[in-house]
Amino acid sequence: MKIVIAGAGAVGTHLARMLSNDRQDVVLMDGDENKLYRLSNELDIMALVREPTSIQGLKDAEVHRADLFIAVTPNESENLTCAMLAKQLGAKKTVARVDNYEYMKPENKEFFQRAGIESLIYPELLAAEDIKTSSRYSWVRQLWEFNGGELLLLSVKMHDAHPIYEKEISNKDNQLVGHTLKEIGMAHGHNFHVVAIKRDGETIGPHGDERILPRDLVFFMTTKENLAEIRHLTGKDDYPAVKNSLLIGGGKLSVRASWKLATIHDSVKIIEPDRKRTEELQALVAPKTMILEGEGYDVDLLNDEGYGSTEALIALTNNDQQNILACVAARRKGIRKTIAQVENLDYFDMANDLDIGTIINKKMIAASHIYRLLLKGDVDNVKMLAIGNADVAEFVVKAGSQVTKKKVMDLHFPYGVNIGGMSRDGHSMLVGGNTQLIAGDKVVVFCIDNTLKKLDKFFK
Amino acid sequence: MPNWRLIAKIMGFLLFIEAGLMMMCQAVCWMYDEGVKAFSPAILTAVVGGIAGLIFGKNTGKKMGRKDGYIVVSLVWVLFTLIGMLPFLSDGHVPDVASAFFETMSGFTSTGATIIDDLDIMPKGLLFWRSITQWIGGIGIVFFTIAILPAFGVGEVKLFAAESTGPLHDKVHPRISVAARWIGGVYVILTLLCIASLMLCGMPTFDAINYALCTTATGGYATHSDLISDLYHSPAIEYVLIFFMFVSGVNYTLIYYTILKGKMKKFFRDAELRAYLIIALGASFICALSLMVKNPLSDVEEAIRQSLFTVISLQTTTGFATVDYTLWPVQLMPVLLFVMFAGACSGSTSGGFKCVRLSIIYRVLKNEFTHILHPRAVTPVRMNGNIVPANVVQTLMGFVALFVCSLFLGAFILALSGVDPNDVHPNFDYYEAFGIAMSSISNVGPGMGYYGPAHSWAILSPIAKFVCSFLMLIGRLEIFPIMILFTRSFWRKG
Numbered sequence: 001m002k003i004v005i006a007g008a009g010a011v012g013t014h015l016a017r018m019l020s021n022d023r024q025d026v027v028l029m030d031g032d033e034n035k036l037y038r039l040s041n042e043l044d045i046m047a048l049v050r051e052p053t054s055i056q057g058l059k060d061a062e063v064h065r066a067d068l069f070i071a072v073t074p075n076e077s078e079n080l081t082c083a084m085l086a087k088q089l090g091a092k093k094t095v096a097r098v099d100n101y102e103y104m105k106p107e108n109k110e111f112f113q114r115a116g117i118e119s120l121i122y123p124e125l126l127a128a129e130d131i132k133t134s135s136r137y138s139w140v141r142q143l144w145e146f147n148g149g150e151l152l153l154l155s156v157k158m159h160d161a162h163p164i165y166e167k168e169i170s171n172k173d174n175q176l177v178g179h180t181l182k183e184i185g186m187a188h189g190h191n192f193h194v195v196a197i198k199r200d201g202e203t204i205g206p207h208g209d210e211r212i213l214p215r216d217l218v219f220f221m222t223t224k225e226n227l228a229e230i231r232h233l234t235g236k237d238d239y240p241a242v243k244n245s246l247l248i249g250g251g252k253l254s255v256r257a258s259w260k261l262a263t264i265h266d267s268v269k270i271i272e273p274d275r276k277r278t279e280e281l282q283a284l285v286a287p288k289t290m291i292l293e294g295e296g297y298d299v300d301l302l303n304d305e306g307y308g309s310t311e312a313l314i315a316l317t318n319n320d321q322q323n324i325l326a327c328v329a330a331r332r333k334g335i336r337k338t339i340a341q342v343e344n345l346d347y348f349d350m351a352n353d354l355d356i357g358t359i360i361n362k363k364m365i366a367a368s369h370i371y372r373l374l375l376k377g378d379v380d381n382v383k384m385l386a387i388g389n390a391d392v393a394e395f396v397v398k399a400g401s402q403v404t405k406k407k408v409m410d411l412h413f414p415y416g417v418n419i420g421g422m423s424r425d426g427h428s429m430l431v432g433g434n435t436q437l438i439a440g441d442k443v444v445v446f447c448i449d450n451t452l453k454k455l456d457k458f459f460k
Numbered sequence: 461m462p463n464w465r466l467i468a469k470i471m472g473f474l475l476f477i478e479a480g481l482m483m484m485c486q487a488v489c490w491m492y493d494e495g496v497k498a499f500s501p502a503i504l505t506a507v508v509g510g511i512a513g514l515i516f517g518k519n520t521g522k523k524m525g526r527k528d529g530y531i532v533v534s535l536v537w538v539l540f541t542l543i544g545m546l547p548f549l550s551d552g553h554v555p556d557v558a559s560a561f562f563e564t565m566s567g568f569t570s571t572g573a574t575i576i577d578d579l580d581i582m583p584k585g586l587l588f589w590r591s592i593t594q595w596i597g598g599i600g601i602v603f604f605t606i607a608i609l610p611a612f613g614v615g616e617v618k619l620f621a622a623e624s625t626g627p628l629h630d631k632v633h634p635r636i637s638v639a640a641r642w643i644g645g646v647y648v649i650l651t652l653l654c655i656a657s658l659m660l661c662g663m664p665t666f667d668a669i670n671y672a673l674c675t676t677a678t679g680g681y682a683t684h685s686d687l688i689s690d691l692y693h694s695p696a697i698e699y700v701l702i703f704f705m706f707v708s709g710v711n712y713t714l715i716y717y718t719i720l721k722g723k724m725k726k727f728f729r730d731a732e733l734r735a736y737l738i739i740a741l742g743a744s745f746i747c748a749l750s751l752m753v754k755n756p757l758s759d760v761e762e763a764i765r766q767s768l769f770t771v772i773s774l775q776t777t778t779g780f781a782t783v784d785y786t787l788w789p790v791q792l793m794p795v796l797l798f799v800m801f802a803g804a805c806s807g808s809t810s811g812g813f814k815c816v817r818l819s820i821i822y823r824v825l826k827n828e829f830t831h832i833l834h835p836r837a838v839t840p841v842r843m844n845g846n847i848v849p850a851n852v853v854q855t856l857m858g859f860v861a862l863f864v865c866s867l868f869l870g871a872f873i874l875a876l877s878g879v880d881p882n883d884v885h886p887n888f889d890y891y892e893a894f895g896i897a898m899s900s901i902s903n904v905g906p907g908m909g910y911y912g913p914a915h916s917w918a919i920l921s922p923i924a925k926f927v928c929s930f931l932m933l934i935g936r937l938e939i940f941p942i943m944i945l946f947t948r949s950f951w952r953k954g
Contacts, residue, residue, distance in 0.1 A: 002634070025634040037849060044617050046634035049846065 001025065001374065004066045004091065006052030006082050007073030008035040010343065011097065011123065014363040015070060015370060020044045022453065024374075027061045030073075052082040055089070064090030070370055071096040072121075080117065087116030095119045095370055099252070119373060123366040128256035130365060131339055134358040135245060135312045136264060137227075138337040139236035141217060142358050144383055146394055146444045150224055150428035151421040153195070153392055153444065156234050157355065158216045174235040176218070182208035191229055192222035193430055195418045195446040196390060198352075203390055203448050205416045217352075219390075221420030221444065223428050239336050242311040245269070248296035248326050249317030250277050253341065253362070255284045257314065262286035265312075269305060271296055296326050302333075312337035316360070320344050327356040375456050382452070391452045392444065395459045399439035402458045409433030416448035417455055461953060462527050467535070469517025474536050475510035477605055478543060479503050481592055485547070489585030498586060502546035509543070527950060529618030530941050536601050537933055541565045547589055553582055558922035565929040567593030568601070569936035570809060572680025572779040572905030573928070575918040579685045584666060590681045591673040597936070598677025598708075598809035599647050600624070606637055607644035622941045626806020626816050627852050627859075628843065630713045643712045646719070647809075651676045654704040661696040675701055676708045678810040680779030680905040687913065689782040695765060698782055702769050709736065709776035709804025731843050732805050735815040735822075736775075743799050744771040750789050775799040777811040779905020781913030793908065797895070800904045811903030811935050813863060817856055820848060862939045863901070870897035870931045877923040885910045885919060896920075900931035 001024050005012045008030035016028045016039065026045040030036050033049040040047035050057030052073060063069055069091040071079035076099040083096040098104070098120050103112070112120060134142050141155040158177050176184060181194050185208070197204045198217040204210060212218060220230055231237060243266045247254045250272030261268045269290045272278050278291050285291065294301040296317060313330040315323035320342045327338035339358040342351050351359055365383075368391070372382040375393070383392045397403055403411060408419060408431055419431045422443040437443065447455060486499040544567070545560035554560045559575045566573045567590050576582065596604050600623045606616055616636040621629070633639040654672035659665060667683050674681045684691055688698065707715070710733060718727040727733065747767035752758065766783045773780045774796055785796060803812015820841060827839040841848040875893035879885065895908025896917070906913040920928070934942045944950050 020635075023635070025638070027634050033847070033849060037851075040629075041621055042617065044634070044636050046631045 001067045002062075002065050003027070003068045003070065003374075004029065004058075004061050004063050004086065006030070006069070006071045006079070006086075008032070008039065008047075009072060009074055010363050011072045011366045012070070013039060014345075015072070015367050016045050017043055018367055018371070019374075027066075029057060029061050053078055053085070055085060058082065058086055058089055066091040067093065068370075068373060069094045072366070073097075076100060080115075084116045093118050093373060095121055095373065097121045097123065097366065099124075101125065101256070121366055121369055123362040123369075124253045124256045126365045126369055127253055127341075127360050127362050128260045130360060131257045131314060131358075132260035132264060135242055135261065135314065135337060135339060137231075137239075138242050138311055139231055139234070139239040144392060146421070147423040147428050147442060150423060151221070151444055152224060152227060153219065153221050153420065153446070154227075154230070155198070155217050155219045156230065156236070158212060158214055158218060158234065174214075175233045176212050177214050177216075178211065180209055180211050181206055184212070188229070188233070189432065190430065191226040192220050193418070193420055195219045195221050195420050196448060205448055206418055219446065221418075221430065221446065223421065223430065240311050242337055243267075244310040245312040245314055246302075246305070246310045247271065248313070248315045248323070249341075250274070250281050250291070251316060251318060253316045253360075255281065257316065258285040258289045262288065269310070271298075271301065271305075296322060297329075299329075302329075307333040307335065310335065312339065314339040316341045318343075320347055324351050324354065324356055328354055331355060375452070390449075391447045393447065393452055393455075395443050395445060395455075397437050397439055397441040397443060397459065401439075401460060403437045403443075404439055406436075407433065408435045408437065411458065413458070414451050414454045416451045418446045420444050420446050462531050463520065463523070463525060465517045465520040466524060467517075467528055467532055468513040469520055470513075470532050471536065471539060472510045472513025472515075472517060473609070474601065474605055475506045475513060475539070475543070477608075478540055479506035479510065481596065482506065482544075482547065482589065485585050485589040485592060488588045489583065492584045494583045494585055498547040498551035498583070499589075501550050502543055505546060506543050509539075524618055526618055529622045530944055530950075533602055533619055533622040533937065534942050534945055537568060537597075537937065540601055541568055541929075544568065544589075544593055547586060551583065551586055553586065556922065558925040559918070562917075562920075562925040562929050563590070564593060565932050566905075567679070567681065568597035569903050569932040570594045570598040570674075570677045570679035570777075570811070571900065571903040571932045571936075572674065573899060573907070573932075574681065574905075574916050575920070575925070577685070577916050577918055579683060587670060587683050591670040591679075591683075594677040594679030594681050595651070595673040598679055599644065603640055604644070607640035609637075623937065624807070625938055626711075626814055627820070627856050628806070628816065628848070630711075630807070632713055632716050642716055642720075646712050646715050647676060650704065650708060650715075654700070657700045657704070658697060661694055661700055663692065663694075663697055671701070672704070675704045675778065675780070676809065678705065678708050678776045678778040678804070678808070678903075680773070680777075682780065685916075687781055687783065695761075698765055698769055701780060702765075702772055705772050705776045705778045705780070706740070708778075709772075709808050709810045711805040711807035712809075713807050714805070729844065731819050732814075732816040735819040736805050739799060739802050739815065739818075740772055740775055743775070743795050744768045746795055747771055747788070747792055750792055754789050770796070771799055774904055774906075775802060775810075775812075776804045776808075777902050777904045779899075779913075781906060784912055784914045786909060786912035786914070793891075797898060797908070800898055800902050803902055811901075813902070816843070817859065819843065820853065820856055821860075823848075824853060859939065862943065866931065866934060866939060867894075867897050867901055870901060870927060873927050874920075874924050877921045877927065879919050879921060879924070885915075896924075896928060897931060900928045901935035903932055903935050 003019055003024050004027045005016055006029050008028055016026050020026045020043045027048060028045050029048045029050050029052050031051040036047040036049055048061050050060055063086045069086040071083040073079055079096040083094040087094045094117050096117050103120055104122050104125060133145055141157055144153045158174055194206050196219040245261055245265050245268050247270045250270050254270050258268050269292055271292045271294050273295045275293060278293050281291050292305055313335050315326040317323055323340040327340045330338050337357055340356045341360045368382045421430045422441045424441050482499050482503050541564045545564040548554035548560040548563055554563060563575055602619045602623045620636050631639050632642050651672050654675055655668050658668035658672055670683045714730055717723045744767045748764045751763040769782045770785045801813055802818060803814050804810035806814045806816045823841045830837055830839055841853055871894045874896055875888055878888050889909055892909035892911055896911055899907040911917055
């Protein structure tokens with residue numbers, strides 16, 4: 001497939017890297033040759049030094065042959081302009097990244113489609129959504145909702161203590177550690193599935209003989225009703241519910257997050273060092289959000305406003321290191337739920353080792369959203385998990401596709417693929433080996449190690 | 461540290477390719493009932509080496525570092541030569557290792573200098589192997605592999621960067637493997653057209669195929685020791701060769717855009733092509749004029765044809781000859797040395813310094829003069845309307861320095877190692893040493909003085925042959941990929 005990406009910023013570069021590794025034909029355009037020079041020697045892509053808004057430049061990139069045009073320059077109006085131009089020049093699908101909540105409203109969708117932009121992407125909004133879902137429960141590392149919150153994918157650390165936070169690792173309450181997946185499946189198979197285990201930086205597919213060890217990060221697929229059971233079995237009953245959250249950094253992401261969090265939390269506070277920005281924030285954030293002027297590493301301020309009275313600390317500054325350290329500090333003070341924005345992909349494993357709860361990466365969120373447009377099957381939703389080298393996709397089963405012909409256990413999916421749950425006629429349920437999928441089912445599939453692409457043919 | 465397992469695995473793959481190529485030549489032997497068993501040991505070695513590489517490299521990661529790319533590319537050229545020389549040795553027509561190594565390296569680097577005195581007694585299978593080495597080496601061993609394998613899988617970008625020529629790289633397709641296939645397609649089409657044209661002009665089939673392979677590779681291996689004009693007495697053949705040598709010296713990306721995309725304008729506006737044309741036509745004009753002045757009664761057409769053929773043959777670094785140019789007026793020698801040095805276009809099969817670099821240097825100089833008069837002028841270097849990044853210009857200056865140093869050092873060692881004093885040409889003149897060094901580093905073939913098109917280089921001492929082989933290799937890979945291996949920081953950890 002031919003893909004033209006306009007803008008070699010963080011998102012554009014990440015997409016180019018991901019798609020070229022996926023053996024797609026990628027053309028990356030940017031007006032700044034310094035941004036492209038290093039990339040063109042590193043990635044199997046065509047790097048074009050052309051302004052994305054120039055018609056001749058788009059022609060040089062051969063957008064008329066492009067299956068997908070992705071506009072991800074830092075400038076919103078530039079993105080809209082070049083996506084429209086690309087569509088007029090013959091690009092099949094266009095995606096533009098925007099910065100404006102108004103554009104994302106469903107009633108404006110058709111308007112943009114008429115203008116030639118199929119899909120809009122607002123990474124901050126998507127990230128805010130992720131922050132909201134994962135900050136709901138303090139005992140869950142990360143949580144994704146499917147089918148309107150009926151089906152849940154969650155990751156739970158088997159005992160939530162790291163030597164630097166607590167002296168002793170106790171594990172007496174966790175009833176899963178030490179058991180094989182087969183045993184767990186026998187006892188609780190109807191209520192939840194283990195879809196993957198992350199251990200020592202590696203993601204392990206679910207094998208019956210695999211034993212859950214202390215310090216594993218376990219991914220569960222379950223329905224809403226059975227959430228409490230997982231909480232009980234993993235020994236997290238004494239974890240407090242999240243009602244108050246503290247955001248560090250007053251960027252665009254914090255603004256969007258404040259709106260999302262306002263719907264589920266009692267109080268939301270934002271710490272921002274720049275006075276001018278704090279004034280701007282007053283007008284932007286959700287009502288009742290408290291803006292505090294100060295640095296995210298100001299311990300006095302955090303003691304006064306944060307540690308005692310909050311259950312979740314969310315560090316969203318543009319500085320990865322500061323975010324990670326803020327979370328480490330908060331964990332030492334006993335805050336169970338911490339979320340850090342980490343834009344550098346190389347920090348992921350380190351952040352995971354430090355037991356930063358949830359990692360938010362805008363690049364990856366944006367990339368997985370766009371990736372969905374590339375799959376041929378009817379895919380509603382793709383999430384790439386920051387921790388775990390895994391993808392979760394929501395497929396709609398089509399009549400006549402391969403999956404409808406056999407029972408799940410006879411389909412012989414590639415290794416690392418696990419159908420966790422599905423919804424049929426509005427009801428959500430887990431999928432077992434004996435389940436027969438029928439057209440119209442919406443299934444949630446968990447894939448390790450880039451198996452998503454291989455899976456596509458089963459649903460086509 | 462380099463990922464040796466991955467390197468071994470890639471080497472394994474590449475050796476299988478070499479084995480396949482040698483099997484083709486073995487088939488040619490059978491076709492002509494030559495019964496030569498020259499290839500069996502070599503094929504066996506390549507296959508065993510290939511299997512060993514694959515076994516050693518089993519279960520290796522797919523991540524290729526920058527260093528690995530340079531090691532692979534440098535190593536593969538040497539390894540291909542080491543195995544490719546076995547047929548010459550086992551057949552017995554080439555007596556010693558130094559000569560066989562030289563002959564094969566001269567083949568793979570598409571140089572065309574030979575140490576075989578009488579080509580007419582060579583078995584056809586071996587002659588074909590010489591042509592094949594040139595044809596593969598012309599486009600690049602790794603490039604060839606990337607083009608024919610459906611998916612090479614690892615580090616194409618890094619390998620490509622290490623093997624491709626010229627300071628600026630243009631891609632015809634986002635993905636290198638597809639781009640390589642297109643460019644390879646252009647190469648194959650050119651070769652087929654050349655074969656057909658030569659046959660139409662009356663060249664026998666076997667000769668036509670071999671000459672065509674060596675023409676499009678701008679290599680210059682012949683199947684006969686006589687000059688082309690003495691063999692066929694056919695101006696048509698010479699014009700065909702002139703045309704195909706010239707076209708093979710053009711950047712293949714440009715040919716692709718011109719032929720397959722119909723962008724004729726782009727063709728003639730290309731700055732490098734203009735430089736190439738100006739040098740080729742200018743030098744030919746000077747040669748033709750000198751020849752006519754020296755010998756006013758000669759045929760004008762013949763003078764022009766000989767000049768064109770010689771200049772284009774030397775500039776595209778092919779090295780075919782219709783006339784012994786070493787007998788030409790002495791003032792033409794600097795001209796011929798210059799076109800040998802200049803070479804044709806980057807991204808073609810030719811060697812040498814490449815016209816694009818001359819073109820950039822010309823622009824840098826022009827800017828320097830502008831700067832002297834207008835000290836505040838902002839003068840970026842532009843090629844075809846695009847600004848050449850400052851680091852490319854800087855790398856280019858480094859290349860000039862390395863090229864000149866290698867040339868002089870090579871000439872010095874060559875003159876030092878000398879020739880066998882009992883041989884037909886016991887003395888080594890300084891200009892002959894210089895000519896051989898220039899011819900080797902530019903991958904041309906014939907040199908100056910005694911080492912012109914009339915004689916083989918057989919009398920060189922073994923040390924001189926290895927020095928020449930080394931110069932050919934660094935010339936073909938444009939010096940940096942080989943030289944980087946000799947730096948201490950390359951092998952330091954981290």
